[in-house]
Amino acid sequence: MPEKLDKHTLNNGMVVLGEPMENVASASFNFLLQCGASTLPEGCCGASNLITDWLFRGAGKRDSRQLVDALDGLGLHRNSNTTSSHISLSASMEASNLSKAIDIYSDIIISPLLDARQFELSKQLSLSEVMGLDDDPRTKVLLKLAEQFYPDPFGRPAVGRIEDLNNLTPAGTAEILKERFNLSKAIFSVAGKYDFDSVCAQMEKLFDLPQPAFPVKIKTKTSGSKYLHDQYEGAQVHIGLMTKTVPMSSPDYYNAMAAVSVLSGGMSSRLFTEVREKRGLCYAVGANYRSLKDYAGISCYAGTTPDKAQETFDVVISEFDRLRKDITQDETQRAKVGLKSSLIMQSESSSSRAGTIASDYYLFGRVRPIEEVKEKLQQLTADSIKNFLNNNKFEDYTVVTIGPKKIKA
Amino acid sequence: MDFIQKKLENGLTIVAEVNPRALSAAVGFFVKTGSRDESPAVSGVSHFLEHMMFKGTEKLTALQVNEAFDRLGAKFNAFTSEENTVYYAAVLPEYMEEVTDIWTQLMRPSLRDDDFDIEKNVIKEEIAMYKDIPMFDVMDRCRALHFKDHPCGNSVLGTEQSIDDLTSEQMREYFTRRYAPNNMVLACCGNIDFKKICDLIQTKCAGWQKDKAGRTCEFYNGSLEKKFSQKETLVRDHICLLSPAVSMQDKRRFAMSMLSMIIGDSTGSRYFWSLVDTAIAEIAGMQCESMDGVGVMYSYIRCSPDKRELVMQKLNDIFKEINEKGVTEEELQKAKNKVLSALTVKSEQPMGRLTSLGFNWVYLEQYQSVTDDINSIRSVTVKQVNELISEFKPGCFTQLSIGPGKTD
Numbered sequence: 085m086p087e088k089l090d091k092h093t094l095n096n097g098m099v100v101l102g103e104p105m106e107n108v109a110s111a112s113f114n115f116l117l118q119c120g121a122s123t124l125p126e127g128c129c130g131a132s133n134l135i136t137d138w139l140f141r142g143a144g145k146r147d148s149r150q151l152v153d154a155l156d157g158l159g160l161h162r163n164s165n166t167t168s169s170h171i172s173l174s175a176s177m178e179a180s181n182l183s184k185a186i187d188i189y190s191d192i193i194i195s196p197l198l199d200a201r202q203f204e205l206s207k208q209l210s211l212s213e214v215m216g217l218d219d220d221p222r223t224k225v226l227l228k229l230a231e232q233f234y235p236d237p238f239g240r241p242a243v244g245r246i247e248d249l250n251n252l253t254p255a256g257t258a259e260i261l262k263e264r265f266n267l268s269k270a271i272f273s274v275a276g277k278y279d280f281d282s283v284c285a286q287m288e289k290l291f292d293l294p295q296p297a298f299p300v301k302i303k304t305k306t307s308g309s310k311y312l313h314d315q316y317e318g319a320q321v322h323i324g325l326m327t328k329t330v331p332m333s334s335p336d337y338y339n340a341m342a343a344v345s346v347l348s349g350g351m352s353s354r355l356f357t358e359v360r361e362k363r364g365l366c367y368a369v370g371a372n373y374r375s376l377k378d379y380a381g382i383s384c385y386a387g388t389t390p391d392k393a394q395e396t397f398d399v400v401i402s403e404f405d406r407l408r409k410d411i412t413q414d415e416t417q418r419a420k421v422g423l424k425s426s427l428i429m430q431s432e433s434s435s436s437r438a439g440t441i442a443s444d445y446y447l448f449g450r451v452r453p454i455e456e457v458k459e460k461l462q463q464l465t466a467d468s469i470k471n472f473l474n475n476n477k478f479e480d481y482t483v484v485t486i487g488p489k490k491i492k493a
Numbered sequence: 494m495d496f497i498q499k500k501l502e503n504g505l506t507i508v509a510e511v512n513p514r515a516l517s518a519a520v521g522f523f524v525k526t527g528s529r530d531e532s533p534a535v536s537g538v539s540h541f542l543e544h545m546m547f548k549g550t551e552k553l554t555a556l557q558v559n560e561a562f563d564r565l566g567a568k569f570n571a572f573t574s575e576e577n578t579v580y581y582a583a584v585l586p587e588y589m590e591e592v593t594d595i596w597t598q599l600m601r602p603s604l605r606d607d608d609f610d611i612e613k614n615v616i617k618e619e620i621a622m623y624k625d626i627p628m629f630d631v632m633d634r635c636r637a638l639h640f641k642d643h644p645c646g647n648s649v650l651g652t653e654q655s656i657d658d659l660t661s662e663q664m665r666e667y668f669t670r671r672y673a674p675n676n677m678v679l680a681c682c683g684n685i686d687f688k689k690i691c692d693l694i695q696t697k698c699a700g701w702q703k704d705k706a707g708r709t710c711e712f713y714n715g716s717l718e719k720k721f722s723q724k725e726t727l728v729r730d731h732i733c734l735l736s737p738a739v740s741m742q743d744k745r746r747f748a749m750s751m752l753s754m755i756i757g758d759s760t761g762s763r764y765f766w767s768l769v770d771t772a773i774a775e776i777a778g779m780q781c782e783s784m785d786g787v788g789v790m791y792s793y794i795r796c797s798p799d800k801r802e803l804v805m806q807k808l809n810d811i812f813k814e815i816n817e818k819g820v821t822e823e824e825l826q827k828a829k830n831k832v833l834s835a836l837t838v839k840s841e842q843p844m845g846r847l848t849s850l851g852f853n854w855v856y857l858e859q860y861q862s863v864t865d866d867i868n869s870i871r872s873v874t875v876k877q878v879n880e881l882i883s884e885f886k887p888g889c890f891t892q893l894s895i896g897p898g899k900t901d
Contacts, residue, residue: 107514110838141770148770153823156761159830161838176838208772216775216795218728219627317726319624350563351547352556361555364614367622389621418563425566425585429517432842 089441089451090280096294097268100287101441101451103275105434111276112176112435113186114442115193119264120169121240123300130244131252131260132171134203134210136164138257139173141202144191148202151188158185161435166242168234168376169446176435179277183286190290193265203254211250214243221322221486222368222387224314229324232308233482234379239308263298267291273442276434307482311493314486321393321487323386327404327478329373331380332447338460339472344373344382345419346411346469347403352418354403359386365396377447382478390489397491401481408473416466423461427454496860497687503703504675507694508854510682510846510862518589518683519843520690521581522596523851525678526671528651529575529644529785530708537651538659538667540573541616545664546580547571548608550598555608558599567592568844575645576708576785577855583844586684593681593690597697600672609661617657620650627724627731627895628793635733635893636789638720643713645787673704680851683843710786712740719892730801730896731793734808736887738781738788741856746783747869748877749885753781753790754828755820755878756811756887761827763811764792773800773807785856790887798896812888819879832870836863 090102141148162175231239348371371384430436483493569582640646757779764777774796839845
């Protein structure tokens with residue numbers, strides 16, 4: 085696979101990354117702006133999510149309607165997302181529309197209208213989204229889990245908190261946005277079919293706005309409680325649990341990924357086999373590696389009817405504990421092939437690559453070539469995974485349950 | 494990209510779209526069976542059977558099956574709808590024959606009693622899981638309300654009771670009839686060696702016995718009833734609307750899906766401007782689902798219970814206006830652009846092509862390339878869309894709402 089990475093830094097400090105792809109007719113881009121949930125001042129939880137709606141309610145010379153019409157007119161497949169660290173604005177399109185789309189997005193980032201009446205509508209939608217979580221216990225349990233697991237403010241729920249959202253004002257929120265949409269800290273990535281020189285020339289012209297750096301200060305507090313239960317008279321008990329592991333920047337990152345893959349990668353993985361196949365306790369059970377820049381954990385979700393909740397939890401925990409003792413060669417091999425397949429299949433999609441190269445740059449300070457990742461996966465052995473697990477034992481678990489019955493955690 | 498097709502003597506059809514430049518390959522067995530093909534006595538059997546197909550053969554245990562797939566790094570799964578059960582896998586090209594080989598073995602499963610008993614629990618957990626997802630719950634129940642006695646109203650999951658009552662004997666009988674080779678299509682695409690796949694299928698599947706599968710297909714306009722159902726644990730209202738639409742066999746299905754985008758896409762649609770942009774509802778969307786001989790337009794709306802009346806009023810205004818004035822050229826153009834770029838992105842991966850390749854054969858015995866689809870979408874006219882509005886009247890719908898209580 086021919087692999088090339090384009091990189092250029094604009095005069096204002098914004099990094100522009102590109103990965104050209106053969107055989108595709110699309111282009112995708114992604115802006116990472118340092119305005120994630122953890123960067124917000126105290127008492128403003130949810131402001132980032134509100135901003136992602138407000139931004140699209142008019143920008144440059146276009147009012148709300150004209151802006152959405154212009155974006156839809158290009159057929160953009162777009163997505164706005166808030167993480168702990170960033171707001172990410174991304175879009176995929178037929179490659180011929182790339183330049184027009186970048187034009188419109190520069191308006192959205194540099195000169196959003198930020199109309200006060202439109203603000204109230206964005207706020208209403210943000211509040212509704214938080215309230216809607218009460219009808220979606222599965223999503224809610226994972227949000228609560230992150231909130232309990234990570235030291236505050238890193239686990240703040242991106243959707244926000246009702247009391248904070250109620251207190252937000254148009255002026256205060258605009259201030260948050262202006263300080264944090266700092267172009268010198270922004271990362272722009274593009275993947276697919278594009279011409280890098282013309283993308284850079286266009287970006288240089290559109291974003292030629294030197295800005296004083298705004299230092300985001302984050303005071304880290306302690307994590308939440310170890311077990312939290314929300315009483316909810318639903319059909320199932322939704323169980324979320326999470327335990328600490330190494331972040332992506334660690335040399336042991338690939339061992340951690342492989343360990344999670346043995347635990348929950350495919351249908352022959354430990355959790356699926358022990359919880360679902362052998363005991364029929366759950367339909368949905370699975371573990372994931374979740375990483376911020378400096379903190380990471382392995383999380384697990386299981387949903388089960390109340391009478392089976394305790395047994396499900398106990399089996400899951402015993403599988404986590406057993407993992408460091410007996411990983412086989414065959415399991416290691418399956419984990420490696422599974423991770424490699426995912427990597428190559430994602431590399432066929434421009435939107436997936438645009439997202440990955442931007443987040444790599446933020447997390448590692450560079451983009452890992454696909455060949456390098458393959459090589460690292462190739463080097464994994466059952467012993468390397470076991471050594472890693474023995475040196476980084478799962479010591480304790482943060483547990484959240486939502487449902488009609490508590491468990492002993 | 495080349496299209497190739499072959500039919501075995503027992504009726505099993507192989508269709509392939511070969512793209513030597515792809516980095517991966519995908520394969521799937523498409524079985525023309527689902528909940529609409531079930532009698533009330535075996536409600537939920539299609540979906541339960543889909544789970545059981547992974548439990549192995551005379552030679553393979555369930556764990557060996559899962560290990561075999563995972564050893565190839567396969568992204569594999571299956572799904573069951575009202576009228577299709579699809580088993581698929583995406584792999585790197587070097588594993589394509591092996592993964593196809595596993596599927597051919599699994600399509601003749603042993604359906605052991607002890608596996609059947611354990612899996613019953615998993616199915617019942619799945620039923621419980623969906624009860625906690627109000628969007629699914631309201632759409633499933635609205636579908637039953639809309640279709641009444643028409644088989645498309647049958648629940649895919651069945652009920653806890655119907656699953657409890659189901660026997661492995663009944664499942665085996667259903668399997669023999671519905672998983673006959675003449676009722677199945679094998680689709681594959683991406684970087685594949687068609688000849689090798691064909692040789693493999695010939696060796697492994699030529700001995701499968703034909704059977705009478707069949708299906709009753711009648712168009713149905715829907716009951717158009719309206720109901721509210723109270724569920725005290727909820728905090729939002731969840732509203733589902735269903736109205737009739739064209740079938741998969743109807744060439745106007747591209748125009749129909751444009752209409753559903755104009756009314757209810759997640760951005761820039763009539764629903765969006767009237768309900769979401771104004772924060773009256775937080776979610777409002779419409780989709781068109783064309784099926785065998787019948788079709789529906791689905792809407793799902795989520796809002797605060799005190800906004801339900803306002804939502805209904807706004808919906809009436811939207812449908813009144815679209816009935817009287819139809820859609821505009823500009824709206825249609827935007828809908829086309831959105832569909833075309835989504836199609837471009839999706840088609841870049843073999844897995845993204847697989848379902849469209851398979852379903853085109855299942856319903857139409859026809860190959861539609863990405864270019865064919867693009868042309869079909871481009872050729873839709875405002876006149877065609879407006880004619881569909883007059884004929885299918887999207888403003889006349891079946892409605893089910895669930896929420897914490899009556900507010901009026």
